[in-house]
Amino acid sequence: MRRVRQLAPWAASAALITGLVAWNASRFDPDAFAIRTKDLSFLPTPAMARMLSLGQAGAVSKLRWIDSFAYFELQLERRDDHVAGGGKGFDRLYDILTTLDPHYEPFYLHAAFNIGAVMNRHDKALGFVLRGLLSLPHATALWRQAAVELHTTYRYEELHPELMTAFLQQWADAELTQNDKRVVWEWSLAMSRRSYRGLEQLPYWQEQLAHLEPGSTSATYVEQAMREQLVRFCLAELQALSDSYRTRHGEAPARLEQLLEPAGLADRYPIAIPGLAPFKMLDRRIALRCDPYGFPFELAHGQIISPGFERYKANRRLSGTNNQLASIASASGRWPQTVDAARSAGVTLPTLPPGGSYTLDDQTLEIAWTDPPEAPWPLGRR
Amino acid sequence: MIRTIAGATFREATRSRSFVLLLALYALAVLLSRVGGWISGTDGSTITANLVMSLQSVFGVLVAVATGTALVQSEIQQKTLYTVLSRPLPRWKFVVGKFLGLAAALVCGQAAMLALGIAYLWITGAPVTGWLAVAGALTAMEVLVMAAVSLCWTALSSPLLATVLCLATYALGHAVGSLPGLMYHLKGFQRPLCVAFASLVPDLSRFSYRDEAVHALPIALGEIVIRLAYGACWIALLVMITVIVVRRKQL
Numbered sequence: 247m248r249r250v251r252q253l254a255p256w257a258a259s260a261a262l263i264t265g266l267v268a269w270n271a272s273r274f275d276p277d278a279f280a281i282r283t284k285d286l287s288f289l290p291t292p293a294m295a296r297m298l299s300l301g302q303a304g305a306v307s308k309l310r311w312i313d314s315f316a317y318f319e320l321q322l323e324r325r326d327d328h329v330a331g332g333g334k335g336f337d338r339l340y341d342i343l344t345t346l347d348p349h350y351e352p353f354y355l356h357a358a359f360n361i362g363a364v365m366n367r368h369d370k371a372l373g374f375v376l377r378g379l380l381s382l383p384h385a386t387a388l389w390r391q392a393a394v395e396l397h398t399t400y401r402y403e404e405l406h407p408e409l410m411t412a413f414l415q416q417w418a419d420a421e422l423t424q425n426d427k428r429v430v431w432e433w434s435l436a437m438s439r440r441s442y443r444g445l446e447q448l449p450y451w452q453e454q455l456a457h458l459e460p461g462s463t464s465a466t467y468v469e470q471a472m473r474e475q476l477v478r479f480c481l482a483e484l485q486a487l488s489d490s491y492r493t494r495h496g497e498a499p500a501r502l503e504q505l506l507e508p509a510g511l512a513d514r515y516p517i518a519i520p521g522l523a524p525f526k527m528l529d530r531r532i533a534l535r536c537d538p539y540g541f542p543f544e545l546a547h548g549q550i551i552s553p554g555f556e557r558y559k560a561n562r563r564l565s566g567t568n569n570q571l572a573s574i575a576s577a578s579g580r581w582p583q584t585v586d587a588a589r590s591a592g593v594t595l596p597t598l599p600p601g602g603s604y605t606l607d608d609q610t611l612e613i614a615w616t617d618p619p620e621a622p623w624p625l626g627r628r
Numbered sequence: 629m630i631r632t633i634a635g636a637t638f639r640e641a642t643r644s645r646s647f648v649l650l651l652a653l654y655a656l657a658v659l660l661s662r663v664g665g666w667i668s669g670t671d672g673s674t675i676t677a678n679l680v681m682s683l684q685s686v687f688g689v690l691v692a693v694a695t696g697t698a699l700v701q702s703e704i705q706q707k708t709l710y711t712v713l714s715r716p717l718p719r720w721k722f723v724v725g726k727f728l729g730l731a732a733a734l735v736c737g738q739a740a741m742l743a744l745g746i747a748y749l750w751i752t753g754a755p756v757t758g759w760l761a762v763a764g765a766l767t768a769m770e771v772l773v774m775a776a777v778s779l780c781w782t783a784l785s786s787p788l789l790a791t792v793l794c795l796a797t798y799a800l801g802h803a804v805g806s807l808p809g810l811m812y813h814l815k816g817f818q819r820p821l822c823v824a825f826a827s828l829v830p831d832l833s834r835f836s837y838r839d840e841a842v843h844a845l846p847i848a849l850g851e852i853v854i855r856l857a858y859g860a861c862w863i864a865l866l867v868m869i870t871v872i873v874v875r876r877k878q879l
Contacts, residue, residue, distance in 0.1 A: 304839030
């Protein structure tokens, strides 16, 4: 009997522990899992939240964030995040979180997604992203998010190209590696192709070039960007002169020299000829300059052609051709040994401008070019 | 004599159940901290690091309060205090020895917590930088200040009340760090009154470099020295108050 009395508490404890563990574990029944939803009834001001975090702002912000995932479900489903007492729940929530830990990037990205993409309050979303950039000035994802908002929501490229350019330049300057800068440059350059007729971006590229190691990959990229903008500008100027000639004479010019008629030049440039226009002084007369790549401009049926720019475009197309070559080689199981074999195998080789010929170096198609007759335009360096 | 008392206190503190159990509980909480990272949908490293560094602070303070408030009381209960004080020993030496022993035990505990926390972060793939160690050192100073607070409150009140007052001091100590951002709500005499009361509490937010350390944001050496000096000043003041109270106390 005494033995039973001694063992009874142990047995009771063991039974209770078993029961409680089973009780707790029952809540984790996989069949009973459901998305948790809850209201956020307590969203103090950011200053109060910091005070209540008792020195553990970073940890508290993350726990609050995780806890609020359930709230997201509810609000995203309803597309309405009004909270009791007025105001918007998401705005207040992210205000608190970013105040508690201003250096945690996911807070800003989630704010942009939930407030901008879902709740359609893009002004607030952009505000959070820009606030994030103040704390995390080198965060690529935040710059990208801000650029996307400006581009898609505010149509900056279309309505304010100069502001969009300025923004992209700030972004590129904020990036720490050359590779990351080049991603922004790609965007900037593509935008200039779509939105600019002149040389609006040229000073920025000149400044970038001044800070790069001559001959480096990035320097080459910037030089290409500058030459592309210069040649587009030159082509636009010469084409305008050609069109002007056609208007005056009723027919397209047959020779490039005809574009230099004083009447046409005076009409196009009533005050002065721009410094980077494709003209030069030769024997005290205005003459055509070569294109920025060092090739003389050409004229075909009233259209101005830059052989250097055609070569540049052919080089840019080459990566697509090499992709096609790789996929055909993968499908057939063997690599063509010559350019003709590649063409026979189905690789589409675009016609090259004069002076260029395809070569096959191992498994890569390349283009061999003749040298330009003149030196390419010098590009500014500090 | 101070060294003897400190040594005995160190041994007593490190062998106490509350000290060992809270350390064990800290280890368990550190292991569970990764769950927060998993739930977040991010790589979880930052969240785990935040939680681990906060756990060091919270558990460190709990250890300081639990151990600090029990030290003198246990001496009275076990009647060992009378044996010690019956010798020609100034009471200030007793108090200083007690604090130094407690501080040594807490520093060891903090070092163990920091080592465990950083090792866990390293194992789970979170970026580990030297700034975490700096944050850990500042947290250790925060814990030492709280140990001095607990010693002081114990001298002024009962152990249970001292525990409550210590936790309240911890909350207040962190809250005063946010006060400057809320002062614009106050008008007239409220401002100087608020400043006066807030200045009576150690500003524990000065030791909160944890969040910045997790993001590897640097802190200047001069700033570290200033913060440590601030903590040392508060410890000196609180120990002195404790000495004054204990000298006047009828035991």
